[in-house]
Amino acid sequence: MSLDALIPSAVDGLMLGFVYGLAALGLTLIFGVMRVINLSHGPVIALGMFVVYVLFTNFGINPYLGIVASLLFGLVFGVVEYFLAVDRVIDAPELTTLLATFSVNLMIVGIATSVFTTTPRAVDVTLGSIGAGNVTILGTHAVSVLVAIVVAAGLYGFLFRTRIGKSIRAVANNRSAAELMGIDSRRMLALSFGIGTALAMVSGGLLSTLFSFSPLSGGTYEVKSFVIVVLGGLGNPTGALLGGVVLGLLEGVSTVFIPVSWVPVLEYAIFILILLVRPAGLLGSRA
Amino acid sequence: MRPIRAIVTLATTVGLLAAACGGTTATPSATPSSAAATSAPAVTKTLNIGFTNSQTGAQQVASTKQTEGIKLWVDQVTKAGGIKLKDGTVLMPKITFYDDQSTTDRVQSLYTKLINDDKVDFLLSPYSSGLVKAAAVVSEQNGKVMVTAGGADDATMEQGFQNIYQVYTPASKYLTGAIDLMLKLDPTIKKVAIVNEKDSFSTSVVLAAKPYAETKGLTVVVNQGYDTGTTDFNPFINQIVAAAPDAIIGGGHLVDGTTFAKQLYEKKVSARFIALLVAPPEPTFADIGDAAQFIVGPSQWETQTKYTEASAKTMNLPFYGIANDAFTTAYRALFNAPPSYHSAGGYAAGLVLQKALEDAGSTDAAKVRAALDKLDLITFFGHIKFSTDAKTHGKQTAHDMVYVQWLKGSDGKLATQIVWPAEAKSADAVLRK
Numbered sequence: 271m272s273l274d275a276l277i278p279s280a281v282d283g284l285m286l287g288f289v290y291g292l293a294a295l296g297l298t299l300i301f302g303v304m305r306v307i308n309l310s311h312g313p314v315i316a317l318g319m320f321v322v323y324v325l326f327t328n329f330g331i332n333p334y335l336g337i338v339a340s341l342l343f344g345l346v347f348g349v350v351e352y353f354l355a356v357d358r359v360i361d362a363p364e365l366t367t368l369l370a371t372f373s374v375n376l377m378i379v380g381i382a383t384s385v386f387t388t389t390p391r392a393v394d395v396t397l398g399s400i401g402a403g404n405v406t407i408l409g410t411h412a413v414s415v416l417v418a419i420v421v422a423a424g425l426y427g428f429l430f431r432t433r434i435g436k437s438i439r440a441v442a443n444n445r446s447a448a449e450l451m452g453i454d455s456r457r458m459l460a461l462s463f464g465i466g467t468a469l470a471m472v473s474g475g476l477l478s479t480l481f482s483f484s485p486l487s488g489g490t491y492e493v494k495s496f497v498i499v500v501l502g503g504l505g506n507p508t509g510a511l512l513g514g515v516v517l518g519l520l521e522g523v524s525t526v527f528i529p530v531s532w533v534p535v536l537e538y539a540i541f542i543l544i545l546l547v548r549p550a551g552l553l554g555s556r557a
Numbered sequence: 558m559r560p561i562r563a564i565v566t567l568a569t570t571v572g573l574l575a576a577a578c579g580g581t582t583a584t585p586s587a588t589p590s591s592a593a594a595t596s597a598p599a600v601t602k603t604l605n606i607g608f609t610n611s612q613t614g615a616q617q618v619a620s621t622k623q624t625e626g627i628k629l630w631v632d633q634v635t636k637a638g639g640i641k642l643k644d645g646t647v648l649m650p651k652i653t654f655y656d657d658q659s660t661t662d663r664v665q666s667l668y669t670k671l672i673n674d675d676k677v678d679f680l681l682s683p684y685s686s687g688l689v690k691a692a693a694v695v696s697e698q699n700g701k702v703m704v705t706a707g708g709a710d711d712a713t714m715e716q717g718f719q720n721i722y723q724v725y726t727p728a729s730k731y732l733t734g735a736i737d738l739m740l741k742l743d744p745t746i747k748k749v750a751i752v753n754e755k756d757s758f759s760t761s762v763v764l765a766a767k768p769y770a771e772t773k774g775l776t777v778v779v780n781q782g783y784d785t786g787t788t789d790f791n792p793f794i795n796q797i798v799a800a801a802p803d804a805i806i807g808g809g810h811l812v813d814g815t816t817f818a819k820q821l822y823e824k825k826v827s828a829r830f831i832a833l834l835v836a837p838p839e840p841t842f843a844d845i846g847d848a849a850q851f852i853v854g855p856s857q858w859e860t861q862t863k864y865t866e867a868s869a870k871t872m873n874l875p876f877y878g879i880a881n882d883a884f885t886t887a888y889r890a891l892f893n894a895p896p897s898y899h900s901a902g903g904y905a906a907g908l909v910l911q912k913a914l915e916d917a918g919s920t921d922a923a924k925v926r927a928a929l930d931k932l933d934l935i936t937f938f939g940h941i942k943f944s945t946d947a948k949t950h951g952k953q954t955a956h957d958m959v960y961v962q963w964l965k966g967s968d969g970k971l972a973t974q975i976v977w978p979a980e981a982k983s984a985d986a987v988l989r990k
Contacts, residue, residue: 273799275798278799279791279795286789383613387613387614388613388659390615399824399825401825404795406823408823481816525792525796529781531783533792
């Protein structure tokens with residue numbers, strides 16, 4: 271394999287890694303706050319794609335405005351999903367919440383495939399490109415990185431600088447103590463679920479501007495999100511973002527040395543290795 | 558509070574049952590779509606023909622075109638008063654088809670349903686080699702004759718099947734002509750990158766094209782396969798850019814081929830010749846705009862192809878069925894869209910079955926098989942003849958491909974032109990700049 275492909279592959283992988291990281295951020299936030307492994311994460315990512323797609327193709331709304339809409343829709347959708355599927359079983363063993371969100375997964379996929387079918391769709395957006403040597407950076411990819419960084423920074427600002435954000439962290443740290451301090455933990459859990467869902471939808475919206483998709487596309491990114499959160503540490507938002515970047519970089523660089531079809535094998539080998547050697551992830555678990 | 562708990566419990570149970578029943582695909586429709594013959598005389602018998610098509614999923618566009626071709630054939634046969642056999646029996650075709658969702662699982666179960674529940678007399682194929690392979694196994698197991706329209710895979714037709722007949726030129730011939738064209742345009746071309754879908758059809762194509770390229774003195778500098786459903790081609794494109802090939806060949810089907818061409822353009826890949834499977838001849842390929850320009854694609858048929866009674870006479874073969882221009886006109890009138898080679902393939906499959914029934918003078922499967930084995934004729938779709946060799950029985954042996962290239966006309970609009978073989982070309986091929 272030619273090393274001439276190394277730099278462009280690394281750049282492409284790195285850029286995609288930020289979007290992966292954003293998707294994983296939603297998954298890890300929900301787990302960090304309420305110890306729920308959200309198996310509806312993948313279909314929610316796909317829903318984000320279709321929010322942008324529908325607004326773009328049916329109403330002519332700019333895809334990047336559509337991503338803002340997907341964030342708001344995701345917030346509301348997540349809160350509703352929390353109260354319908356998670357709230358009643360929040361204190362049950364983790365398997366119960368796992369199954370509850372899995373059933374939401376199946377319902378979303380079933381409805382979405384009925385409405386949109388499995389025919390691949392695409393949001394036709396072009397923002398040009400810049401290039402130097404073998405490296406060509408597409409505008410859509412660059413904007414996706416920018417949006418992912420802004421959203422992640424916004425989340426950190428919210429969690430660490432606002433009263434509500436601090437309340438969420440307090441609930442994540444010790445729900446009983448937070449309630450004794452007068453925090454409505456149920457409301458904070460619902461909000462956290464909404465924010466996690468919104469992050470997944472935004473990442474889906476960004477991915478819709480990069481690649482074609484169908485209602486089943488979320489599955490791929492859900493699995494990647496799990497690899498990332500294990501890599502970065504389940505429940506650790508910083509770790510999720512870092513894990514996303516590492517996974518993206520790994521995907522990019524590894525294609526220079528091994529056939530592309532072997533990349534998932536490498537990813538899952540690392541997934542298992544991390545679970546065996548450092549189960550708390552690279553940065554450990556911290557809400 | 559209890560009702561909410563009940564709802565959550567119910568949802569979980571339904572979810573588990575759905576997972577147990579096959580995962581995350583949509584609930585299939587069990588309602589067949591039918592296009593029945595109109596009023597028929599008393600001597601008329603209904604000829605039940607079944608197939609599946611991809612109303613959803615990755616193969617939806619090409620499959621829909623194929624189905625439209627079949628519908629046009631049914632429409633024209635019906636208007637002409639049916640298929641008239643020597644004993645005076647008139648067969649009125651009635652098609653029954655279901656949505657296979659572009660999945661082999663659905664094809665297997667639906668072809669079983671068509672044979673056992675719908676009791677169809679003959680089968681046509683779904684679109685795409687992977688689905689055809691699944692349908693062929695079921696058809697063969699049940700001794701049901703199937704004329705395949707949308708499957709070019711060599712491997713399917715090299716299993717000694719006795720009931721499967723392939724209308725398309727086999728996959729092994731898809732890109733060899735493109736290599737000839739490329740070297741005709743510029744004999745100095747030396748390096749070629751091959752990036753193809755890893756399904757049976759595209760693999761068959763590349764298994765023939767790669768050694769052919771090497772025998773022509775070309776060096777294969779990239780040789781990679783991608784999974785069906787791939788949407789991000791950047792890892793492959795980065796390797797292509799690094800290897801700096803003169804030419805790129807490969808692709809797979811419509812969606813991935815279109816995406817691959819678009820991303821090659823976005824990444825400003827400077828290869829001078831690009832030939833991709835399946836996608837370029839499809840009219841919707843133009844949706845990617847300038848990224849389509851100069852892309853070459855093998856095609857089973859084009860509106861400009863010239864198979865006529867006169868050309869049949871020069872080949873000392875009979876001509877059968879509709880003329881090329883008449884097919885294009887009728888198709889446009891019925892569907893308000895131009896036909897693609899998938900449309901023509903669908904029509905041709907019906908036409909071949911019709912001819913075999915007329916020659917057999919019966920709907921008896923053994924007699925129809927014998928008639929198909931003897932078939933050697935020219936249609937608007939081209940020369941049709943099937944292998945009678947035990948191992949490759951039913952494989953297409955006579956039909957030839959043409960190669961199209963997307964070029965801008967004097968009006969600045971993109972359109973496909975036949976650029977190869979030289980004797981069939983409607984325009985000269987152009988290397989990318």
